[in-house]
Amino acid sequence: MAWVLERTGADGTRYMGVYRDTDGRKRSAGSFTTRRDAQRAANREEQKVLAGTWHDSSHGEITFRAYVETEWLPNKHIEASTRAAYISYLNKHFYPYLGDRRLNRISPSLVQDWVAHARDQGLSPRSIRKYHVMLSSIFARAVKDRVLVYNPCDHTELPKVITRKTRTLTPDEYTRLLAAIPDQHRLMVETLIEAGLRWGELVALKPRHIDFLRRSLTIEETIVEVSKRHSPTGQRYLVKPYPKDNEPRTFGVRQAWLDAIAAYIQANGIGHDDLLFPTRAGTPISRNTFRTRIWLPAVKASGIDYPVRVHDLRHAHASWLLAGGADLKSVMERMGHSQIQTTQKYLHTLPDTDQRNLDALNRIQNRH
Template structure:
């Protein structure tokens, strides 16, 4: 069974240029699906019906899986069975018409400005690690970049003189400015901290190495931000994305237009950015109260 899943993943990678995270998720979803059905051969796959697929989706709901998780499983299953049909392994595609649960977009958790300030003050020592951590947190909030973009940042991606960073995703890059606080933290870190962390890996171009001089992992940075959040007394759920959401929300609250925020976040569709224009947004309410004749 794993062979056919691996072939499917390889096809995704070569023809659709999927990300490694997507491939890992699809592989995990499909493995659990077949474990649930207790199926282990191509011949048994051919007997799968739409009723079987709908039964599995119901099972995921019954055991309390989030709608986002169920929707991803539906996407994995639909892509896999479309592949089997295209490769003529199956005579029909049982996943046609399989529906994912409706995902209700929630207003993302954001920090107040005072909470952000408290978080950014936590790495206050002059050790190489805390200088790095301070620079990472300042830059993350200053630019709203994704955690993967942050941990893969290279020295050449940061322009200190003109105060901007080049963020790279899989298909394009974008330029995002940063302010004086982030610049100050970066200068201190590059001057007094980075080379100590690199150790023997002195030729590395990585901006933010881990304590062994290699590339930092996503999990490593998640642990880092949670540790500082706890020290800052932040009791709400705190992830790297929380700072990204806070960056965007604070910009909108202070009058930034959505198109500019969209470009800085790297959203391909402005509807994704519109979640920051909520009725709970203080700035939006103030503008409405001042501008609308019936307010």
């Protein structure tokens, strides 16, 4: 039950409304000139406590950085690689702009200013939206903790993401590109197009993942490369027991690839549990090192007139399968997609697909 305390001083009699918070501690609802006003104020705060809407405004005095590091991040149940990525995002994008500000002083306008600042710094609309999701989750947790009464990210105006039509590597372009890849890395690139793997899945491959009798490949591990500074173990490469969506997948591969891999394993003395494509030191190959030293020079030498990423070989794999008549469901399972919509985006992406449609239409008409 809320109550009133009467205090008499040099400036006369004042009345303070008093109530108990969610932990049973005495709280002041303010000082007033009349008992009635003090009682009303105390009753209002008490009703908030009873309704579960009361929050301790003093908690919001904590800085953004302190709240993230003592409350938000320690309570996130995420993988080590994701945690390392979050720390990198915070250090690069949020701490410089918001780190030392008190949490309850970060307004929607300040968040909007961060968006403008990020755009001026050259961050893409897609990246701004991704980082804004993370920022919003921090404030959403603060609201749940009753540190804040509202999320300042709720009504941010974000830059529009313009989806550009992507080009898919054609078989002819791939042949030219493969010819420009140094011999020692050529089979690795062939594996990307053969199996449509993500980079982390490729560098985690071992002979034990290959079933030569059943002509199949099982993806059950992935390697994530993180900064040593942000790694919880201090290691640059983190091995995850399962790839995306926590479920291994097995799919068929062609005999020609199996023959090439078998000869490669024998020639290099690769053990059953050794990495298939390691560095000379036996460690996983760095994605960025491969990109700068091997991939980009090969793309340039091939004469392909648009930027091609290593990951585009995975896209090409899916597009070629679908263009060749494979069904969506089987391609979805082969690629390890969790939703069919992800696989559908690879339909009709080859430049000659529409011409094949027209050829099919002509064949049907010419029958009659």
